[in-house]
Amino acid sequence: MSGREFFTARTVTEALAGFRPAHRTPVEDVPLAAALHRVPAEPVTAPDPLPGFARSTVDGYAVRAADTYGASDGLPSYVDLLGAVRMGEEPTVAVRPGGCVAMPTGGVLPAGADAVVMVEYTAETMPGTIEITRPVAPGGGVVRADEDVAAGAELVPAGRPLRAPDLGLLAAAGVTNVAVHTRPRVAIISTGDEVVPPQVRSPAPGQVRDATAAALAGLVADAGGEPVLAGIVGDEPGALKARLTEVLPGSDLVVVSAGSSVGTRDETAGAVAAVGEIWCHGLAIKPGKPTLLADCGGIPLIGLPGNPLSALVVFGQVGTPLLWRLSGCQRPPPSPSARARLSRDLASAAGRLDVVQVTVRDGVAEPLFGPSALLSVLTRADGYVLVPEPATGLDAGSEVEVVLYR
Template identity: 40%
Template sequence: MNDRKEFRDLAEPEDAREAISSLDLAPETERVPLVDARGRVLAERLDADRDVPGFDRASMDGYAVQARDTFGADEADPAILDLVGEVHAGEKPAVEVGDGEAVEISTGAVMPSGADAVVMVERTDEREDGVEIRTSLAPGDHVMLAGADVSAGQRALGPGARLTVREIGLLSALGVDEVPVRGKPRVGIISTGDELVRPGNPLSDQSGQIYDVNSYTIATAVEEAEGEPILYPHAGDDYDEMERLLLEAAKECDLVLSSGSTSASAVDVIYRVIEAQGELLLHGVAVKPGKPMLVGRFPGSAYVGLPGYPVSALTIFRTFVAPAIRNAAGVPEPTTATIGARMAVEERYGEGRMRLMPTGLVEDENGRALAYPVDKGSGATTSLVEADGVVTVEPDTAYLAEGESVEVRLFSPDVRPPSVFGVGEDDPALSRLLDELDSPRYLALGSREGLRRLRNGVPDFAIATNTETDAPTNTPEDASEGTELASYSREWGLVVPAGNPEVIEGLADLVERDLTFVNRGTDSGLRTTLGNAVADLADERGTTRHELVESISGFEMTVKAHESPARKVAAGSSDAGLGLRSTAEKLDLGFVSLGEERVRVLANPARERKDGMEELKNALDSELVGVLGDLPGVRP
């Protein structure tokens, strides 16, 4: 183990930023067809090389005339002109307009020689002996002169102009069908780790394989930063393979990113490849997460090594790498990439190095953003979905007070705070109801955690269960837990294999017989309900709850989600699991009913009137009965 690399002399984050900005990521200018130019950045100034319009042009349907022939004309005393021809848009005029003459003309047509004004058709009438003009015109009326819109030689667009719909319109008018634009930096992505498997392929849990997350998140983040991502195959920890892949990517790309070498040995391999083939500028940064970051260069390409955990990799990418890619691409960061918020809770630090804190957002009743730390380990991919972005906490910050202003760097400019945010019991009916809402966030962390967080005031609502024997109405204690918006009952019990081969009839079987059981975690309301039932059974038998629990094999084997025990049963690894009738039926398993428990939807009183909560209430009013009707074992 002594050859493992440790990071003792960490660089300051500012040095890492400087090292990355010293790298040359700038791609060459390219020429793209106008139809593909949206969002690109003009590489050089473009001057108009023609007049727009290229000719004096009628801007109305009507008659081209000599203005002086209409002087004094009005409704009462119209001028009568001879109609000598017509000219349509896209035609070369075949006639001239002499004294006392008019030519019918359509919008966009070339002004015939001699004419200097157009009278709109609404102010005229055709008569047998000519055209009646019921208004006076000045020279130039309803005529757009050649070059009036754009003149040849005029500066049309400057270098660095972002090509949006407007600029594409101007370039079209000038007849430009291909434009010189800044190239997009090509960014090679190499995920390292022998355990990685690309999504869509089979996975062996026994061998410790996991799906590759970083390749896809970093590629997406590169696109969002206006770079062009190129995915390379996974590299294991083998020196030769790593060297071959890194050099191939360095040859083809402006920047090579690696990730996934969280084990020190893999970092060591990359470290050695870079020292042998390029130059290492920086090794280890005083930032959490992201300590093992590398910055260097190969001949012809820059290099940054990202940490392996997805949230860490993305956080470091967004903080240090994305700005450099945007800069090379010539595009500013979108204004939506950061959002100002106030801390929803106090948060303490004491680490002495910069912290990039994954942060969730929730809106208060006035639509202002509140930020709260998302406290999952950086290995958790769900942090990505539960957090909206990152708050940078400087090393000398001891704590962030509740209400303090922070700037949240969003994981993507498209990220929006959820419309409504709930925490609590995992429940199939609620889960279906969420499908009716605009963009809800719901963390199924159990009833206990839901109630705890609701008391802290962060979520908009919580879901918690009570057994039917609990007081069903609002007691003073309930009031402190929030306002009950709705409640319904669900049938719980033991999920057993289809056909119930062990003929399990109730809890007593688990206690008395040699059966294996899978439980839920202690945060789960269902687990509390089970605990109460065990206590009741103990009372009945004149023994202790502890005694009964000890005799249930697997009572302490807890799994996270409400379907997990049932899935263990389905997989044949347990005889019974704690679960709901609806889950058992969904998975075609047997079910031994042990009772009903009540699921309660509790609102944060400070948020009851926010839009997302109104939407939730509407859904509860209009959809809950239908959802309950579709699921077995539930009722209002």
Template identity: 40%
Template sequence: MARLTDECLATGGSLSLEAAAALIKARVPVAAGIETVPLAAADGRIAAEDVTAAIRLPPHDNAAVDGYAVRHADLGVGETWLPLAGRIAAGDAPGPGAMAGRAVRIFTGAPLPPGLDTVFMQESVRRDGDQVALPPGAAPGAHRRRAGEDAEAGEVIVRAGTRLRPQHLALAAATGHERIAVRRPLRVALFSTGNELAEPGAALAPGRVYDSNRPLLAALLRRAGADLRDGGILRDSAGLVGRRLVEACGEADLVVTSGGVSAGDEDHVAAALAREGELAFWRLALKPGRPVAMGLIGGTPVMGLPGNPVAAYVTYAFVAAPLLARLGGATWQKPPSLLVRAAFAHRRKAGRREYLRVSLCEGADGEAELVKFPREGSALLSSLTGSDGLAELPEDLAEVVPGSRLRFFSHLALQSP
């Protein structure tokens, strides 16, 4: 189980996102164990150790095109005629040593014989029997792939903490790896809280709404590679919430909840954290998503996200995701973003980081611009389905005017592991 140190707890006030991420990085240890798996089973997993190249890549100088290999020193100022001295295809041995004054018919990927350093494309060469005419102007080393230009033996090709993608697996395979050490999936328990919630598909009693946060967060957690344990809906009972959180913390590496983190009489998550364990922080300088509770019970981290769906989405992306990455041994970086011109005006009270739901459109001049979703409110799920992503307003920005440059995070980037 993960263990937080006492020094990180009892942080008061409203934290910035950077302060929350720094606290997590500095104080939360890796919880996921290590296993070695075949490359075929490693996609999406976290590299547990640096991966080094077992061999040079490519292992030998080779031809980048079909054509003729020569020694550049044998070329004259004008057209050069050289006799042919053999044929080498991909998979053949490189052949004898230096062949001064001769050319070799060669194919893409075939090893260059020692001493030959330049390759002519076949379409630029004239052939007459066993002689070839080579045009002038070729640069030394043209169309030659140098041994080790992709990776040298012993070079780190994948850093520990990297989420493995197909290109990482291809590079590992090309340098001789059949298996790779990865982090085990985190065990994450997920709950929604609230008397008003009903399971989708059940009869909807007066005053109830269907639970949408659990499907939202479950999908995001699974995309991040979590071994998810669905705890269902917790009713608004201080005793029940505390008891279920304690039970979940005994079985999981991380517990994630939504709802019940504000200051109302029926908000029991933050109070349960303080009562059953320790509370690290409770409020963030963030809109939407100011009430976010993080702490631990019995050494296991608990992340209490807001109940409004948009606030849950935003705080998952910028608060829960760094925690999940840290526990899982991954290197977390803020999702990729672009500076894009705003096509709208927006006034607000400065002092908090704010994320607006926006769509990416093409302006009259052909430049990309951001259009704000026409309605606000952190309960509007349609604002997530009807937008392309989020525009970030820094704490000191009080007004957006058309033409302002805002940082844009696409939903695809926010939802990628």
């Protein structure tokens, strides 16, 4: 690309692989109640084995497995009932050859026993005598003391957002606080003399309410960030540079909405160049070509197109992965998806990533088209289909993966 149109243009694949600022958010300790979806800064290991004692997984009878060998409906085994284990208490009775102890699910396995036979395969034929009609192998119906987690083993890894089962496992191990990365602070700056706050009741002709900032704040929060609405900056020379200078020190990521194209009044590139280094200006993506990526003293900056649909599409493809990386996440959680068949042909250009909004009905993905200034295209969509960079399009009837909006 030459002239003023774009410079250092990159594909989205190149951007995701190459634009990797080293900045990471600081670390803080949080209680488990506040740790869901947070990213651990280091692996958390088990101080003790889990569950910590051999326990029954079924209601039944603790036995020596050898005493059940050969048992069947026609030729049962018979053992003496020696006592019972109470939940939450240490057994007061041991299993001897030819004996058994009644067990609740989760009860501590008594000494001498190496298995638990399910109550469904037993009967008390007379007081104190238990009939067994199915054999059980050693270890059957039992969880070992360290079968869930061995002492010193990793409970949760670093760099993966914590899920609800992770919190349960940590609680079981007695871990009540976790060292996690702080939520990235994302300053969102809107630009343009025509942009006014959403609360303006009657915008003047030519003015538009700032819809993009609110939507971007939602995307930031959805990716675990802390959005900070940094206001609207007009087109006067020097204004954006001044605002960037204000917000950069307290931010982990700065997003500038609009002003990244090549019009004579667009100030983003010049202002960013004054406070940082532009990595690329222009992405091979549709919609969203006029996108700017920069490193401002270690703090990444994204300059988004002015059209709302384009801005949100680009942030989803580039900004969200970057945001997870800033929070120390090595394995971002996958988005929900579904397989569907395309209802019509989709044309594309090789070397460009096309993001096509679709509705999904009865396994058929129907593309939605409209100007990139229309947010309603996104609100009507169930998700989107990616036409990969090497492809020149997709044929009607092709099976595609639809990334679904939550």
